[in-house]
Amino acid sequence: MTARKLTIYTYDWLPEFPRGFVRDLRARWAAEETGRSYDIATVPVNPKSDAHRAMQPFAQVPMIEDGDVTLFETGAIALHLAEGTPLLPPEKRTEITQWVIAALNSVEPSVSNWMNTQMSKDLPQIFGPPASAELEAHMLKFMNSRLAALEMLMADREWIAGDFSAADIIMVDVLRVLQDSGALNNFPALTDYVERATARPAFAKAMQDHMAHWTAADAAKAN
Ligand SMILES: N[C@@H](CCC(=O)N[C@@H](CS)C(=O)NCC(=O)O)C(=O)O
Structure with missing residues (x-):
């Protein structure tokens, strides 16, 4: 039996600030955890192409091709x-699916909205005019309510749905963007959860290759 060919699509180049957090990392991490080898293919970040929109209607990344399956959305x-x-053990499928959706729908929007208020201070040309103190406080309060609920839950769990699963890849990648800002400091169970997951060899390999992609992209751009 021939193994299906897996291709992960990401951008051809990006500036420094999103590197390490571009969501192709989630696809790479899942591939590494499941022992799948893969190729990387790129789509232009600027301007976005029709071929890109044909694979991802919102012209975002990542997308994958796995044999004859083409997919977007990291969950x-x-x-x-x-x-x-x-x-994704069969007996845990519904629970793991629930947590993937919760990570993307109940947690990530609160994290992204607060992160945008922070990024707007340093990069207003990309993230819009600096957020007002009121908006920032509102977004922080909303995010913290979601993190507090998750903190209670993770206080006595190693992983979110039994053994390490697809749900942990998505939930941890949603949470880890907060590490450097100190926003997880009041949430020790979440801090440990993120550290435990990102200490996995598959994460390290995915991150190493993700960062190497941007280094190679810089070199290609310079030529
Ligand atoms: N819900 C999507 C979000 C994808 C997403 O936000 N991708 C970012 C890169 S990490 C992107 O392509 N941003 C550029 C844009 O939105 O134009 C998923 O999880 O796949």
Whole structure:
């Protein structure tokens, strides 16, 4: 039997600030955890192409091709790559799916909105005019309410739905963007959860290759 060919799509180049956090990392991490080798293909970040929109209607990344399956949305990608592996045991499928959706729908918007208020201070040309103190406080309060709920839950769990699963890849990647800002400091269980997950060899390999991609992209741009 020939193994299906897996291709992960990301941008051809990006500036420094999002590197390490571009969501192709989630697809790479899932591939590494499940022992899938993959190729990287790129789409232009500027201008976005029609070919890109044909694969991802919002012209975002990542997308994957896995044999004859083409997919976008990191939750769908993680669940797809986890299929038939210990990252998605059949008896845990519904619970893991629930947590993937919770990470993307109940937690990530609160994190992204607060992060945008922070990024708007340093990069207003990209993130819009600096957020007012009121907006920033509102977004922080909303995010902290979500983090507090998750903190209670993770206080007595190693992973979110039994053993390490596709849901942990997505939830941890949503949370880890907060590490450097100190926003997780009041949430020791979440801090430990993120540290535990990102200490996994598969995460380290995914991150190393993700960063190497941007270094190579710089070199290609310079030529
Ligand atoms: N919900 C999407 C979000 C994808 C997303 O936000 N991708 C970012 C890169 S990490 C992007 O392409 N941003 C550029 C844009 O939105 O134009 C997913 O999880 O796949």
